[in-house]
Amino acid sequence: MKTRVIIVGGGTAGWITAGIIAAQHCTENSLTQTTEVVLVESPDVKNLGVGEGTWPTMRDTLRQIGISERTFLSCCDASFKQASKFVAWSEGKKEHYYHPFTAPAGYGSVSIAEHWSATHRDIDFESWVCAQGTTCKQNLAPKTSKMPEYAFALNYGYHLNAGKFVKMLHQHCVEKLGVQYIQGHVEHVLPAENGDIASIVLVSGEHIDGDLFIDCSGFSAILIGKHYEIPFKSKQHILFNDTALALQVDHASDEVPIASCTVATAQKSGWVWDISLQNRRGIGHVFSSDFSDVEQAEEALFKYVQNDPLLASQQLSPRKIKFTPGHRETFWHKNCVAIGVSAGFVEPLEATALVLIEKSAEWISQQLPRERSAMTVLAKRFNLLTLQRWQEIIDFLKLHYVLTNREDSEYWRAHQQPDSIPESLQDALTLWRTQAPGLYESNQRFELFSSASKQYVLYGMGFHTAREQGVLGRQETSMVKRLRNETLHNTEKLLSALPTNREFLNGLKKV
Numbered sequence: 001m002k003t004r005v006i007i008v009g010g011g012t013a014g015w016i017t018a019g020i021i022a023a024q025h026c027t028e029n030s031l032t033q034t035t036e037v038v039l040v041e042s043p044d045v046k047n048l049g050v051g052e053g054t055w056p057t058m059r060d061t062l063r064q065i066g067i068s069e070r071t072f073l074s075c076c077d078a079s080f081k082q083a084s085k086f087v088a089w090s091e092g093k094k095e096h097y098y099h100p101f102t103a104p105a106g107y108g109s110v111s112i113a114e115h116w117s118a119t120h121r122d123i124d125f126e127s128w129v130c131a132q133g134t135t136c137k138q139n140l141a142p143k144t145s146k147m148p149e150y151a152f153a154l155n156y157g158y159h160l161n162a163g164k165f166v167k168m169l170h171q172h173c174v175e176k177l178g179v180q181y182i183q184g185h186v187e188h189v190l191p192a193e194n195g196d197i198a199s200i201v202l203v204s205g206e207h208i209d210g211d212l213f214i215d216c217s218g219f220s221a222i223l224i225g226k227h228y229e230i231p232f233k234s235k236q237h238i239l240f241n242d243t244a245l246a247l248q249v250d251h252a253s254d255e256v257p258i259a260s261c262t263v264a265t266a267q268k269s270g271w272v273w274d275i276s277l278q279n280r281r282g283i284g285h286v287f288s289s290d291f292s293d294v295e296q297a298e299e300a301l302f303k304y305v306q307n308d309p310l311l312a313s314q315q316l317s318p319r320k321i322k323f324t325p326g327h328r329e330t331f332w333h334k335n336c337v338a339i340g341v342s343a344g345f346v347e348p349l350e351a352t353a354l355v356l357i358e359k360s361a362e363w364i365s366q367q368l369p370r371e372r373s374a375m376t377v378l379a380k381r382f383n384l385l386t387l388q389r390w391q392e393i394i395d396f397l398k399l400h401y402v403l404t405n406r407e408d409s410e411y412w413r414a415h416q417q418p419d420s421i422p423e424s425l426q427d428a429l430t431l432w433r434t435q436a437p438g439l440y441e442s443n444q445r446f447e448l449f450s451s452a453s454k455q456y457v458l459y460g461m462g463f464h465t466a467r468e469q470g471v472l473g474r475q476e477t478s479m480v481k482r483l484r485n486e487t488l489h490n491t492e493k494l495l496s497a498l499p500t501n502r503e504f505l506n507g508l509k510k511v
């Protein structure tokens with residue numbers, strides 16, 4: 001008997017999920033194949049079309065699905081993302097710090113953060129422990145063109161055109177992985193006696209039955225929300241942003257530098273994202289409608305764009321996207337599991353949405369239930385894990401806001417109010433005042449944010465961990481010295497060896 005997996009929704013969540021499951025379970029021989037993957041997409045509801053920054057996990061996802069990096073980079077106008085650069089988050093001026101994808105030198109064997117804290121606080125943390133921020137400043141690629149696909153000198157993810165990404169995944173999943181595609185608007189659900197979904201019914205009247213239904217229908221949440229009415233938990237009291245204005249602006253020419261990082265520039269009531277692709281930049285302002293009206297937000301966005309000589313001058317008409325930051329109370333109910341925006345969305349900071357889609361789809365694919373009885377057990381486990389991940393995401397994003405010294409607007413003052421800070425984050429901050437986040441930070445096997453990420457944000461924002469000089473042992477101190485020399489040496493080597501992003505990506509077009 002074949003397991004029929006029905007995915008509702010053809011946005012990034014739907015196609016990534018289809019690709020991951022089909023690549024693992026749908027062999028080329030249809031006689032021996034044990035799983036069928038069907039994706040149903042409404043012709044009437046557009047997908048989000050934003051979501052252009054990924055984590056390094058996307059390299060594994062693409063490889064796993066069977067897409068060549070070269071094809072991906074050309075089909076999706078993609079570029080390399082090596083870090084997030086935060087501008088004006090602590091003082092509201094031009095100060096900045098990097099959160100790179102490469103961990104600090106010696107990560108896992110020695111707490112270089114504590115040594116830095118005790119001895120070198122006058123130098124910025126990231127450049128003291130890692131080469132990546134320095135190479136980002138020069139817009140360098142994370143690899144040379146001679147290196148194999150997906151290999152790297154510096155860890156990286158991507159910036160991509162979300163519309164083209166969906167098109168590429170669609171074609172690959174249908175042509176190479178045997179995913180069946182049905183265009184049709186799901187109107188309602190036919191329940192089975194045990195409360196499961198027996199089939200979904202399209203506007204055309206067609207019934208599609210299945211064993212496992214994956215709701216990737218975005219804000220419509222047609223199965224998890226409309227059918228099952230699983231409550232949505234707003235987190236707006238913690239993360240205030242609820243509106244985005246999104247623009248796509250061409251580069252002034254096809255020779256302008258392509259940045260190696262997502263630039264997040266803090267504003268009075270939110271922040272502006274800036275993502276550089278091969279041919280254009282995706283720029284948008286995400287803000288809280290409790291603290292700013294749309295006109296003020298638009299003005300800040302236009303000012304950001306109009307001040308930049310590297311952008312072509314053009315008519316600016318941003319797309320407005322409203323959302324409530326939060327997530328479902330549970331994610332897997334009966335034989336239905338939600339992935340992507342139908343499960344939740346908080347805000348674009350640190351690009352946590354696509355990685356959660358990848359991780360959720362991977363988990364489901366690895367544990368694909370063989371019997372109905374297994375599904376109930378797996379659902380419990382998935383719900384527990386996913387809830388922990390949401391809590392982790394919310395704490396980590398809030399961390400970016402609570403450490404600010406900004407007092408210039410109600411928005412930033414409100415972010416520092418203790419009643420807006422989850423207890424788990426308050427506890428962590430208490431601990432981090434006495435010791436740097438380390439390997440024992442989390443008991444979770446599947447944590448999203450390593451303690452390295454926490455260190456970059458904490459010390460980038462000027463947080464103080466009270467470690468006195470001399471507290472570290474002699475052996476540890478000499479190891480740190482060696483690591484520091486290695487970082488300096490490595491930085492020099494990379495600066496002279498790596499091409500710029502522009503050179504690397506333009507080079508792909510020539511071959």
Ligand SMILES: Cc1cc2nc3c(=O)[nH]c(=O)nc-3n(C[C@H](O)[C@H](O)[C@H](O)COP(=O)(O)OP(=O)(O)OC[C@H]3O[C@@H](n4cnc5c(N)ncnc54)[C@H](O)[C@@H]3O)c2cc1C
Pocket residue numbers: 008009010011012013014040041042043044045046047048049050051052053054184185186187216217218219220222244246284286321323339340341342345347348351352353354355
């Ligand atoms: C402003 C903004 C910026 C973002 N930036 C990032 C980022 O940099 N990095 C990141 O990781 N994430 C980012 N995200 C999140 C990211 O965009 C989403 O996680 C991603 O696009 C996945 O969306 P989705 O597939 O869940 O939903 P959608 O893209 O909305 O797709 C929903 C699909 O469901 C279908 N559908 C809806 N109703 C029905 C129905 N009744 N019947 C059949 N089909 C139906 C639609 O046709 C569509 O195909 C951002 C989000 C926003 C709002």
